[in-house]
Amino acid sequence: MDCCICTTMPFPLRPPRNTICGACYDGARNIIGLISKPAETDQKGTQDLNCSPFSPPNSCKKLDEVSILMLQMTKTMDEQTEAINFLKGFIAAFSEQIHTDILVKPGNDGPSIPAHKAILATRSEIFKNMLDSDECKTAPNGTITLPELNHEELKCLIEFLYSGSLTLEKLEKHGYSLLLAADKYEIPYLQKLCERHMHKSLSTSNALDFLEISSICSNKELMERSLSFIVKNFHFIAFLPKYDEFVHKNPHLALQVTREFLKSKGKTN
Ligand SMILES: [Zn+2]
Numbered sequence: 293m294d295c296c297i298c299t300t301m302p303f304p305l306r307p308p309r310n311t312i313c314g315a316c317y318d319g320a321r322n323i324i325g326l327i328s329k330p331a332e333t334d335q336k337g338t339q340d341l342n343c344s345p346f347s348p349p350n351s352c353k354k355l356d357e358v359s360i361l362m363l364q365m366t367k368t369m370d371e372q373t374e375a376i377n378f379l380k381g382f383i384a385a386f387s388e389q390i391h392t393d394i395l396v397k398p399g400n401d402g403p404s405i406p407a408h409k410a411i412l413a414t415r416s417e418i419f420k421n422m423l424d425s426d427e428c429k430t431a432p433n434g435t436i437t438l439p440e441l442n443h444e445e446l447k448c449l450i451e452f453l454y455s456g457s458l459t460l461e462k463l464e465k466h467g468y469s470l471l472l473a474a475d476k477y478e479i480p481y482l483q484k485l486c487e488r489h490m491h492k493s494l495s496t497s498n499a500l501d502f503l504e505i506s507s508i509c510s511n512k513e514l515m516e517r518s519l520s521f522i523v524k525n526f527h528f529i530a531f532l533p534k535y536d537e538f539v540h541k542n543p544h545l546a547l548q549v550t551r552e553f554l555k556s557k558g559k560t561n
Pocket of ligand 1: 296
């Protein structure tokens with residue numbers, strides 16, 4: 293149907309303004325619904341992303357008010373960018389080693405990395421306890437060791453603690469180690485970042501790894517997603533050479549996969 297909104301015709305040839313196609317009608321209704329809905333908070337205290345966090349409840353109910361809302365959002369984003377730029381001073385203190393007061397040592401005798409106790413302690417309760425403990429106070433030069441990380445992984449982790457961000461390249465390269473570190477040292481935001489990346493990148497080549505790591509970290513959501521993905525693609529994954537290795541290493545998970553697969557077959561047959 294000709295539509296006065298999405299038509300490509302020049303203005304004089306456009307259909308009358310009351311002719312609107314289904315897609316434009318639904319889109320307009322969705323936008324109004326989205327901007328009029330109050331920001332909801334779920335049980336975990338996180339904001340529902342389907343709602344606009346920028347507008348007060350029921351403040352905007354017509355499409356012509358969207359531009360006002362967009363301006364408010366842009367202003368808020370600019371202010372947040374300013375705050376982020378201000379906080380970037382921390383990463384400069386790390387990279388330029390300004391007044392560092394602790395050495396963090398990786399496993400395998402890799403070189404230590406100078407850092408700031410205050411940053412480590414504020415980002416992780418476990419680090420705080422480690423730094424408070426007598427063992428750390430008596431360690432030479434005030435050193436703490438994270439034996440499960442190599443030098444490169446440790447540098448990534450510490451950079452994250454200062455900056456709160458990770459490049460895609462680093463997430464792809466060190467995602468597993470960082471998720472394990474986030475779990476061990478109780479760094480929920482890092483955990484969330486790694487999980488988001490894993491959810492997005494779940495594929496037949498990594499689903500078994502994700503299932504294994506989710507089991508180690510007792511990460512229920514990642515486990516459910518990867519398990520369901522493996523079950524859906526089991527006809528392919530079961531014949532991958534890495535599945536043999538997975539079964540030997542994780543017999544309990546392999547058993548779970550088999551049971552879920554059979555359950556799914558039971559549902560469809
Ligand atoms: Zn249209």
